Amino acid sequence: DGLWLRMVANDAEAHDRFYSIIANPLLWFVQHELWNRPEAPDLTRREHDAFELGYVAVNHRFAEVVAEEVEAAGGDATVMIHDYHFYLLPALVRARCPAVFLHHFVHIPWPQPDAWRMLPPAMREPIFRGILGNDVVAFHTEGFARNFLLGCAELLGLDIDLERRSVEVDGRTVRARAYPVSIDPVELGDRATSVAVGEHQRALWALRRDHLILRVDRTDPSKNIVRGFRAFDLLLDAHPELSERVTFLALLQPSRQDVEEYADYTESIRRVVADVNLKHGTSDWQPIDLRLEEDLDQAVAAYLLYDVLMVNAIVDGMNLVAKEAVVVNRRDGVLALSETTGAYEELGRFAVTLYPFDVAQQAEALYEALTMGPGERRRRGAEAAAWVREHDVSAWLGAQLADITELRAGARSTG
Known part of the structure; x- marks a missing residue:
């Protein structure tokens, strides 16, 4: 009724x-x-x-x-x-x-x-x-x-x-x-095939290098975004062969900017991105592509294309990004997931584990995810997606x- x-x-x-x-x-x-x-x-x-x-x-x-x-x-x-x-x-x-x-x-x-x-x-x-x-x-x-x-x-x-x-x-x-x-996999799947998502997908594909690391978050201190970028910095230090071959796409929605702690954290994100790009970037490559905006269609398009999804939250009740992304990804992408998210209780066995305060470990985990063999990537991704589809909203x-x-x-x- x-x-x-x-x-x-x-x-x-x-x-x-x-x-x-x-x-x-x-x-x-x-x-x-x-x-x-x-x-x-x-x-x-x-x-x-x-x-x-x-x-x-x-x-x-x-x-x-x-x-x-x-x-x-x-x-x-x-x-x-x-x-x-x-x-x-x-x-x-x-x-x-x-x-x-x-x-x-x-x-x-x-x-x-x-x-x-x-x-x-x-x-x-x-x-x-x-x-x-x-x-x-x-x-x-x-x-x-x-x-x-x-x-x-x-x-x-x-x-x-x-x-x-x-x-x-x-x-x-x-x-x-x-x-x-959980999520509605059918609704998300329908959106993933929409015209708007397709336009974003083509635009992102045109910009990608060999590897794409993705994160989709609000600019909330609990999401641990700054440490994630510091880990990426260490990854590039340790593996110069990745220079100009990998991009970290960060789709971040500004959150609660009327609260001082949130506004300050957003500025910290901007500063660390600028530092990493200045340190490692070249005339035609910026390691971190930071987009501070809310655009669900763009986020879903990025879900389709990532090679590694980084979710390194300090603590999270669940984190639905992890569930959304594994359902629609088309590149056998690897989930790199913090052990302190609620999602880890369900998806941890399919993921590369991240320890949210250990930046060095996160850098190593990103490298493990980027270099994982195709068979293992495919198995983990398929099993994670199957779990989410069965345990839906x-x-x-x-x-x-x-x-x-x-x-x-x-x-x-x-x-």
Whole structure:
């Protein structure tokens, strides 16, 4: 019958505090463990006020609206909540609608308990108590689910069961589950054959040398872009025979440039690219082709053509670029994948492993990927693509809905 969309109006100042101070960068940096701890963060009155007058206020407003919809549905409804913006909402909704079933998917990493000690109890405890209002808290990996349970035990003193992946709170059982998000291979495949992608493909092919290394990312510090370029610099130092034969194409989407840390990181990217190109470039060859723009058709065209895809994130909830690229690549391209991405749990066995802080190792891994034999390249690529096609976005959603149905049926039979 279609979907109904209800918009929620928020005070502009409260929304700015909610989003630009607490959600980004504070929670994002905590959960990706990006803070340089000797220097940041400094939690001042500004952050405390932003939490109370922004994050808490906006969560309350959304909770009111969700509760109204649950009550209109008779109270016994299923609500699926997404991401780090709404950690307080579940407990607020449950307080008003005790019969509701709440399922919360967290799309970013959930770190080990000590990472949360960067926040004072006045912030971290409401976050944990809020998300424990759910019946199911879902993550991309088993590791993130385990970290969540350990945090409940260490920071709140709650009883957990790691084998059953559950925690007891206020007489209820909350489950922690892993459902690795995925893509729609059919939709992506259709786009890969479009006229627009074909035009980009021809343009990129005309510029390529013998080898093409690719990365497609947002200019987010967690993506580890600067270290990736430093590794490429070391690769060219160690293998002068690659001079003028390999290009590193970087398709980067500027992200959150209103946040100081992101703007500074984008400038760091520009500087390291300029340094590498000045050091190694020639009159008709620039080792790094940096494109700071958002163009999905161009990205898909590059997926078709890469010889090596570099994903060296410091930490990533999943990283769908890795899944998208392996499905449509036509050159038996090799995936070079950080062990600290969520995608590694599924695709690591098909990839060349990258250790995100070891620039020397990343340079060696790039060389291994570039020189891998054709048979091994073909096998790895085919197996990775087959895995993603089988475990697509429909399977991701279907697994969650099946578990919700089972858990709700079990609750009714024991209720």
